[in-house]
Each structure stands twice: as C-alpha cells, then as structure tokens.
Amino acid sequence: xxxxxxxxIVPDLASPPPPPLHPGTMQPIGPDDLAPxxxxxxxxxxxxxxxxxxxxxxxxxxxxxxxxTPLIRARRLEKSLGTPARIYYKYEGVSPAGSHKPNTxxxxxxxxxxxxxxxxxxxxGAGQWGSALAFACAQFDLECLIWMVRASYDQKPYRRSLxxxxxxxxxxxxxxxxxxxxxxxxxxxxxxxxLGIAISEAVEVAGSAEDTRYALGSxxxxxxxxxxxxxxxxxxxxxxxxxLVIGCTGGGSNFAGLAFPFMRDSPxxxxxxxxxxxxxxxTRGRYAYDFGDTAGFTPLLKxxxxxxxxxxxxxxxxxxxxxxxxPLLSHxxxxxxxxxxxxxxxxxxxxxxRFARTEGIVPAPEPTHALAETIAEALRCRESGEEKVILTAxxxxxxxxxxxxxxxxxxxxxxxxxxxxxxxxxxSELPS
Numbered sequence: 223x224x225x226x227x228x229x230x231i232v233p234d235l236a237s238p239p240p241p242p243l244h245p246g247t248m249q250p251i252g253p254d255d256l257a258p259x260x261x262x263x264x265x266x267x268x269x270x271x272x273x274x275x276x277x278x279x280x281x282x283x284x285x286x287x288x289x290x291t292p293l294i295r296a297r298r299l300e301k302s303l304g305t306p307a308r309i310y311y312k313y314e315g316v317s318p319a320g321s322h323k324p325n326t327x328x329x330x331x332x333x334x335x336x337x338x339x340x341x342x343x344x345x346x347g348a349g350q351w352g353s354a355l356a357f358a359c360a361q362f363d364l365e366c367l368i369w370m371v372r373a374s375y376d377q378k379p380y381r382r383s384l385x386x387x388x389x390x391x392x393x394x395x396x397x398x399x400x401x402x403x404x405x406x407x408x409x410x411x412x413x414x415x416x417l418g419i420a421i422s423e424a425v426e427v428a429g430s431a432e433d434t435r436y437a438l439g440s441x442x443x444x445x446x447x448x449x450x451x452x453x454x455x456x457x458x459x460x461x462x463x464x465x466l467v468i469g470c471t472g473g474g475s476n477f478a479g480l481a482f483p484f485m486r487d488s489p490x491x492x493x494x495x496x497x498x499x500x501x502x503x504x505t506r507g508r509y510a511y512d513f514g515d516t517a518g519f520t521p522l523l524k525x526x527x528x529x530x531x532x533x534x535x536x537x538x539x540x541x542x543x544x545x546x547x548x549p550l551l552s553h554x555x556x557x558x559x560x561x562x563x564x565x566x567x568x569x570x571x572x573x574x575x576r577f578a579r580t581e582g583i584v585p586a587p588e589p590t591h592a593l594a595e596t597i598a599e600a601l602r603c604r605e606s607g608e609e610k611v612i613l614t615a616x617x618x619x620x621x622x623x624x625x626x627x628x629x630x631x632x633x634x635x636x637x638x639x640x641x642x643x644x645x646x647x648x649x650s651e652l653p654s
Contacts, residue, residue, distance in 0.1 A: 224290055225455060226276065226282070227454075229450040229482055231478075233271050233273050239553035244521060245653060253265050258428070261339065264444050281332050287317075287318060291314050291316050295310050296311055302576065303604065305604040308610075309596060315585075315586070315618050317354075320618050320619050322449060322618065326448035327358035330355070331364055340365060341434040342355065343424040343428045343436050344366075348586070349384070352381075352390065352392065356388035357388050360388045365389075368385055368392045369392075369403075369420040371414070373536035375392075378625070381622040401426060406419055414533070415533075416516065416534060418514075418545050421514060421515035429519070439473070440475040446475055450478070453480045457483050463490065465612065466492050466611070467493045467614070468493075468595050469615045472588065476615050476617040478551060479615070493560035494561045495560055496591040496594070498537055498542050498570075499638070500638040501528070501534040503546055504526050507547070511523065525548065528645055535640070537567050537638060541586075565594045570594045574593060584623075585616055586617065589615065596612055
C-alpha cells in the first residue's frame, strides 16, 4: 500500500541544520526570498517542523500508477558471490520515467499547478530527473523547460527523446538562450557543462517570468522528504531489519529516501553513502556555505561542497556530477549519522554488469555505485562469515545508458583521477 504521509526527519535530529543565507546580507532567507522560484506549499515543507506531512490524494492517485515498488532479495547475486550476507534491493525503475525521481516530481508539479503556475524550469544531469519532471508536468498540464548537462545531452540522446515525448523542451547546457549559459560558452565553447551551470540557466529563466517557477530534483529538504515513500514501503516489505543500508549520493535524494525511515525505526542499522571518485563532495569537499549553482543565483547553502565553480569530469553517472551535497545530509554527516565512501567508474560498471547477469536488471550508472559497495561488503562477509542483512536502493534502470555500457564492455571506459589542485582552485572561490 502506498504510504499516506512523507516523513520529515528534521524534528528528530539532535540539532537543526543551518539555514540558507541571503548572499547579500548573509542573513537567513525568508519565504519572500524563495517565492519567485517555488510555490508557498513547498516553501512551507522546506522549513516544516512536522514529523509527517500528508500526501495529497491527487498526488497519491498518480503514485498508484507504479507504487508500491517491489522489494527483491538478490538471491542470484548472493549465490554468485558465495556470501552468507542477505542482500535486498528496493527497485524504483518500475516508475514511468524509470527511476525514483517521480516521487518528488509529481508533488512539485501538483503544488505548482494548484497555485496557477503555467511553466516549470529545471536542470538534469543524466536525464532521470528531467524525464520525471516532464512526465509529472504532463499529468498536471504544465509546460516544462529543461536544461540538460551537455555531456549527458550528447551521451544519452534517447533520454532526451523521452523528455520530448512527454512534452518537454530540452536545451543542452550551457546554452546560448540564457545569460549564464552564454557567458560560459564565451569562455569555453566546448564546455561539457555541469549541474551547477544547468541550475543557473533554469533559475535565471524561472526568475524572469511571472507564470514560471523552478523545480529541483534533489538537495532540498522537501525533495528528500518526498522520497521517503521508498523507505516507508521498505520498512513494511522487509522480513528482517537491515544491518546496513547503502545508497548512492549525488545530491542525496535517493539515499535519504531509503535511509531516513530506517534511521527512525531501526536503531541498530548502519548507513553508508557512496559517491563517485570523480565528484567526491562528502569525502573530499569542505563543509561550508556555498552557492547551489555556478553563476551564484541561489541562496547560500551550508553543505559539503567542491566549490560552485567546480566542473566534474564527464563520467557516465551524470546524476552524481554535482559540486555540492544536500545541506540536510551534510549536517547529518557532521553529526556522525552515516558513513561515506567513493567508488571508481569502472568498478561501478563492473558491478552493474554482474548485477545484470545475475538479477536480470541493467542498472542505471548512478546506483551501480551502491551496488559496487554492496558487492564489496558481501565479499567481506564471505571472508568473515557474517550473515549480514544489506539493503540498497536500485533507483533506476539503465535501458537508456547502453552507450555507456558499450564503452565499458569494449574497454574504452577510463577512470578519472581528480587532482587536489582542481578542488583547491574551486574552493578558493567560496563566498566569504
């Protein structure tokens, strides 16, 4: 059964996360500062102190197209690893868009439509979020403008086509249709783009039109809260409590959506976030106030960041190529509530291939990071003999990512060694 409420973890924390700041005054922002970008209901959810927020029936009705999603024990993967560990995965790839992203796209489209908004803008990395918002906008008769990171725009043409099938207009980012994009292209005509740049473009357009608002697919509190339908369902579906929950992290919505309900109801469980070696905000970033976008249009967010000017290498896990991490998750990481590790691109695709050959599902590049760590943990259990229960989130399928798998299988894929100098250079530009 689809959950009736989203879970807001903020009231259960030992201390509240630091507030967003206005970059001009360095004072906490208020609702009026966010009103040009978001409807008031989402602004209220962003700062809510209620533990549970009711899911509107109009949203639940769309959710029922694919929810509840299946929880599956990976018995064939366990057998191939020879591990005593028991591995479960929550499979979000059954949604119309093929990932967990509609869990927040649908309510965001609903609340905007209810306030009379006519058009939503957004950015997308791998295309999962763009596909989800395009689908959600179609459900509530909204126009959808999407800036897709150039590296993914070129790598994933059929993900772009899916957005267009749902009715969206898709621009490669950086694009010449915005001031932010034009400036980037003037400096670097061959820029591969980044989520930070694409956010700047989407925010610029949203802020310049009365009937247009902006939607974000990760990072913000209300987005993470919407994703908790994943963990709430898993709590009811699991036959045993997990010893370890593992999820991939780019902005944080997938990991949070699975983990937060277990942090509330399963005190003996450990949690581990997995990020790319090429974009390691938790493990190599700085916990500091920074812009959420490249051009500096957003409020300042206290988060683990590599610097808003940091442009990640064009790895195929486009959804994880973001310079910062969710402020809420960053705060919780500082509180010691979970661990964070990195995995390289090639070992992630190796895990994806192994999972496909045992469990039959081709994973999107993003969750292969969690799968790589899950497999490593299961092999550690084989050595130690521990019968550990591991839960992970398979947040999307990779049916539009076969060009990336082709590169891996042909031996053409390489790993990106991120020099510390690049991180240092971007961090030197943090706002003071």
